[in-house]
Amino acid sequence: MKALFFLRHYNDIDHITPVISKWIEAGHICDIVLVGSPKFLSDYRIEFLSKLDGVRIAHIRNLLPPLEFLRWQMQMLLLVSSLRRLFIGPLIGALARMYGAKRREPIWRSTTNRLLQRSFNGIDEGVIVFDWITRDSPISVEWVETVVSTARTMGFGTASLPHGDSPHASQLIRHHEWRLEPDSLFSAARIFDKLVVPNELCAKRFRPFLDDQAIAVLGSPRYCDEWLEKLTKISPSLLTARSGNRLKVVMFLRKSNFTTFWEEVSEVIGMIAAFPAVELVIKPHTRGGRRQPLTKDSSLHRLPNVSVASDDTHSIHLMNWADVIIDLATSVVFEAVKAKKPVLAADYLHAGRSALACFIPETELKCRDDVYKRIDEFLTSGCDSFYVEEHRLRFINEMLHVGGPDVLSRYVVLLEAQVKGRPGANAQSCL
Numbered sequence: 001m002k003a004l005f006f007l008r009h010y011n012d013i014d015h016i017t018p019v020i021s022k023w024i025e026a027g028h029i030c031d032i033v034l035v036g037s038p039k040f041l042s043d044y045r046i047e048f049l050s051k052l053d054g055v056r057i058a059h060i061r062n063l064l065p066p067l068e069f070l071r072w073q074m075q076m077l078l079l080v081s082s083l084r085r086l087f088i089g090p091l092i093g094a095l096a097r098m099y100g101a102k103r104r105e106p107i108w109r110s111t112t113n114r115l116l117q118r119s120f121n122g123i124d125e126g127v128i129v130f131d132w133i134t135r136d137s138p139i140s141v142e143w144v145e146t147v148v149s150t151a152r153t154m155g156f157g158t159a160s161l162p163h164g165d166s167p168h169a170s171q172l173i174r175h176h177e178w179r180l181e182p183d184s185l186f187s188a189a190r191i192f193d194k195l196v197v198p199n200e201l202c203a204k205r206f207r208p209f210l211d212d213q214a215i216a217v218l219g220s221p222r223y224c225d226e227w228l229e230k231l232t233k234i235s236p237s238l239l240t241a242r243s244g245n246r247l248k249v250v251m252f253l254r255k256s257n258f259t260t261f262w263e264e265v266s267e268v269i270g271m272i273a274a275f276p277a278v279e280l281v282i283k284p285h286t287r288g289g290r291r292q293p294l295t296k297d298s299s300l301h302r303l304p305n306v307s308v309a310s311d312d313t314h315s316i317h318l319m320n321w322a323d324v325i326i327d328l329a330t331s332v333v334f335e336a337v338k339a340k341k342p343v344l345a346a347d348y349l350h351a352g353r354s355a356l357a358c359f360i361p362e363t364e365l366k367c368r369d370d371v372y373k374r375i376d377e378f379l380t381s382g383c384d385s386f387y388v389e390e391h392r393l394r395f396i397n398e399m400l401h402v403g404g405p406d407v408l409s410r411y412v413v414l415l416e417a418q419v420k421g422r423p424g425a426n427a428q429s430c431l
Contacts, residue, residue, distance in 0.1 A: 001419045002126045003030040004119045006147075008139055009037070011163040012131040015220075017045040018227035019161060021052070022408035023415065029054035031119045033063065035139055044314075048234045063118065064111055071107045072143075078104075079140040101142065108146040116150060126156040127418040130192070131163040134185040141188050148191045157418025160192040161411070165220050165331040165399065166201035166355060173329075173352035174257050182208035190214075193418055196411065199399045201355055216414055220400040223334045224407035235316050246279040246305070247379055250322040252315070252330045253294070255285045259351035260328060262294055268326075268349065268371050269294075273303045277379055283309040283318055285330070323383050324375075326365075329354040337395060342386040344374055359395035362388055 005020060007013055023030060032049065034040055038059050050057045061069045120126050128151040133144050148158045171180060187209040189195045195210060197203045198220040206215060221227060249272060254260060272280050282294070300306060309318060315332045319325070325343045327333040329352050333343045337356070345357040346365045357364035365371055403410060 001028045001416060002120065002123050003028065003129055003415060003419075004115070004126065005030055005032045005129045006131075007032060007034050007036070007040070008131065008137075009040070010043075012036075013040060013043055013045050015162045015164065015222045016129070016131060017049060018221040018224070018230075018408055019411045019415075020049055020055070021227075021230070022412050024052045024054050026412045026416075028412075028416075030056075032057040033115060034059045044234065044236050060111075060115075064114060068107065068110060068114075072111050075104050075107055076140050076143070079142060080138055104142065105146075108143045109150070111143075112147045112150050115147070116154065120154065120156070124155070125419045126151075126154075127415050128156055128158050129415070130158075130160050132160055132186075132195075133188045133191070135188050136185055137188070141191075144188075145191050152193075157194075157415075158192045159194045159196060159415060159418050160189055161196050162198050162202065162221065164202070165198045165223065165334060166205075167327075167329045167331040167334075168352040169201060169355045169358045170353035173259060173350070175259055184209075194414065196414060199402050201399070217402050218410045218414065219402040219404075219407035220334070221408060221411060222331075223338060223400045225338075225405055226408055228335065228338065231316065235314065246277050247275075247375070248321055248323045249278055249280045249326060249375075250309075250318045250324075251280065251282045251326040252318075252328065252332055253282065253284050254328050254330055254350065258329075261349050261351075264368075265294055265328075265349050266297060266300070268346070268368065269300060269306060270303070271368065271372060272375055273306050275375055275379065276305070278305060278375065280306045281309050281318060281322075282306065283313070283315065324378055326371075327354070327356065329356075334400060337387075337392060338400070340387060340392070342378070342383050344371070346371070355399060356395070359399065360387065360391040362386070362391065 003023060005016060007016060020030060020032065032046075032055065034046075034057070038061065040046055041057070041059060046057060049055050060072075064072060128147065130144060133139075133141055135141060151158055171183070172178065183205065186205045189206050190209055193214070194216055195206055195214055196216045196218055197206070198218065200217060203215055203217050251269070269280065269282070272278055282300075294300065301308070316335070319332075319336055319339075319341070322336075322341065325333050325336050325341065326346050327343050328346055328350050333356065336343050337360070343356060343363055344365050345354045345360075345363040347354050347357050348366055365374070401407065
């Protein structure tokens with residue numbers, strides 16, 4: 001069976017690479033088209049996939065004529081919501097209105113036809129896969145709708161796979177989110193035949209907009225045992241500076257559009273740095289992390305036992321290096337929970353309520369005193385016996401292994417079902 005996967009950025013690669021790997025193990029084939037930064041061609045997971053039999057990987061700029069790619073990219077920029085928030089936002093909005101949907105449609109359709117013809121020329125069965133597409137996605141929903149509708153006309157299935165695991169148990173977590181009601185950002189999921197989520201926390205975002213049969217809750221591809229075991233073999237090694245007998249602490253930050261109380265984050269960093277037996281590494285988010293005020297604070301860079309991780313330092317490197325992790329509600333720490341490494345859910349540093357603190361109350365930091373007490377305890381008593389095992393297992397079973405630990409096989413079965421039962425079609429006739 002043939003699948004065509006579209007990947008946009010770091011999160012997509014994190015969560016969908018395990019599914020692609022299992023798809024190939026099941027004896028199928030696929031194409032992968034990168035539609036984000038070309039730098040991801042050198043990502044170690046993309047390089048791993050490129051070595052598998054039955055996988056073709058290319059960036060979209062290498063699959064389209066140069067002028068067509070340029071027009072495709074310019075149309076994307078006109079519709080990306082992030083640019084509307086910049087000082088040039090009014091100009092972008094005006095250009096988008098002038099260059100309306102009817103003028104954009106020929107490029108959307110031309111690029112779609114080229115990509116689908118390349119993957120499915122002479123093939124009667126297939127499935128097209130994106131990650132979660134929302135109304136504020138970094139690629140245009142308008143183009144994705146064109147790809148999906150064309151694929152459906154050809155008789156192929158479509159699916160939307162996860163790019164996250166819902167680290168938040170609450171909803172109003174971003175700047176200017178003030179109304180507790182269904183978020184229309186997630187309504188774009190209706191364009192797919194099937195939306196797949198790891199857990200119920202993710203599913204509830206989409207349920208107001210989709211029928212129950214359109215949603216599949218299958219567990220986390222990124223944090224299932226099968227993939228984590230493989231990840232240890234394919235991830236690049238990194239020599240980390242020796243820390244002697246110091247307590248090694250990593251703080252993972254969120255994207256800049258999430259409401260974070262940066263003044264108190266800075267205070268906590270200063271307090272932790274005041275423990276001479278601690279070494280602290282701060283990891284900005286892979287998207288937008290460098291725009292946070294904290295990473296620009298010159299006083300932070302003068303602290304001798306504090307450093308900011310570089311972009312080429314993968315989270316898995318820091319996870320392996322750390323003794324303790326401080327989390328501002330990111331799913332990256334879920335791997336540490338599975339490894340029984342202490343994670344401190346610093347919920348009082350941001351506007352949300354983390355899933356980690358809900359499932360595992362012993363992880364929650366409620367005030368500055370809690371931070372001090374925990375660091376002091378780890379220094380004096382070590383990091384063992386941190387979790388209440390009943391809480392940790394409930395978190396794993398309800399957030400990561402929903403339906404059982406054999407997560408990746410369930411994803412393959414679902415994608416196979418999107419291929420089977422569809423009428424055969426000559427790919428040439430619709431292109």
